Amino acid sequence: MAVIELADVSRAFTVTSRSGWRRTRREVRAVDGMTFSVEPGEVMGYIGPNGAGKSTTIKMLTGILVPSGGTIRVAGVDPSRHRLKLARRIGVVFGQRTTLWWDLPLKDSFAVLQKMYDVPLARHRENLATFVELLDLRDLLDVPVRQLSLGQRMRGDIAAALLHDPEIVYLDEPTIGLDVISKARLREFLAQVNAERRTTIILTTHDLDDIEALCTRVMVIDHGHQIFDGTLDGLKSSQSAPRTLVVDLAATLPPIQVTGATVIKTDGPRQHLTFPTNTSAAPLLAEIAANYPLVDLSVSEPTIESVITQLYNTA
């Protein structure tokens, strides 16, 4: 049974703008006709440009915003009607905001959470021990939160969101501003939590490496509409973003002429060409090698960024 279900959900806001004496009201649909469901244990990446409706959706899923139309069920209840009840069963992390007690040691925040969610003491200790181990928090427990680095604080925030064994966790840009090592460590941890506890994870991010590392499913939204829902591979193959061929020639030459490919950039003896995804690179190579002094070459696949950019442009 699905743990999250949305049926034709929409959310409109009234925006009042003023120019001179005239006030105009207009309705903006932040989310429009959203229908999807999420199974327990799924890790879903929820991506879209700024203003696409991501946080509006998350707010509706957590119950702090009612939809203007459609129905939502999360963990079997209507979120906005049972906000406080649902709050015990979900965890939320905002990358840019902390819920930890700023001036106190990290462990104090954890102690308050145990009381807040009435977690049995034995279970709390067990969870805390696990997270301290996995997130390497041992030396940080006695440090006031304000003295933690961004990466350390984020680890603290993630542990805080998971201490009460939530069934669903919403992570809003959990890796924003982190260095490469911290990001990798956090992703590893989330993958492990998902695997061992079957926690459903909904992740909004601008960092597509997060998606690549964690998500079994990707949903792309733009202007409040779903424009893609499927696996990451499905996303990549759904769009025919061009592949790139980089050739190094023996001398600096004018842009080379090859059938089925076009030069997009020259950089001394190096030239960059693009060609469609559905064609093979082999005939191009043969043609170039036959007509020009070829020294070296490389082929690069389209990045997810370019795939998604193309998706936004075509939507």
Next chain:
Amino acid sequence: MGVYWAIAVRSFRRFSTYRIATVSGIFTNSVFGFILCGVYLTLWHERPGLGGYDVSDALTFVWLQQGLLMPVGIFGASTTSELGERVRSGAIAVDLYRPTQLLLWWLSVDLGRATFQLLARGGAPLLVGALVFDLKFPSSVALWPLVVLGLLLGIMVSFAIRYLVALSGFWITDSRGMEQLALVLSLFFAGTILPLVAFPGWLGVIARATPWAATMQVPIDIWLGRNPGGTGAALLFQFGWLLVLLLAGQLATTLATRKVVIQGG
């Protein structure tokens, strides 16, 4: 209820980490105490028995007031101004994700703060003042629990006012103006400038009936044994305002939550 106790304890601890602020605050309170004593000595010399206070009452009022300014939060308190900031910035939404009541959460945070400041700062100016002047202390042991109760009610009334001011940000675009207004009203009607008992005629009647009177003037009068209608009536007066204000606070919370949830902020 365990969670609210845990929150109050953490808030107490949090404020106990600001050691330099505590020490410098006591110093400032003491300096102001001496300045006000100079003013009040002149005033009560000219008008002996003003407002039913003798000179010793007036001087004790000064040192009690200096000790209570911070715990009661006469100038506002960092807890409720933080709440106002969260309302303005929209960070308040994070608080709604928690399975706790907003009003009780912030009340616990404020009581933790007030308790620390009362213990660390409340008595210090009184000790300084007592070294120089002849001050009054509660006349019997039986009065102490009433003093404590009066202080607790005073702090809670002050919190309830500050909570409403902070929540006004849900409806007023810039609630800082509201905070300014509240500060002026609080300074005047809590008796920071002059004890409310010294206000003549209708101004005095009004001043002594406002909720700000319940924050500081009433607890000090319990200490001095000078409440115009007796200690019992004074406590009842505080309790009445507390009830009204907390109900208003809870109503504002419900309306604000509904506004966020239905209108989207």
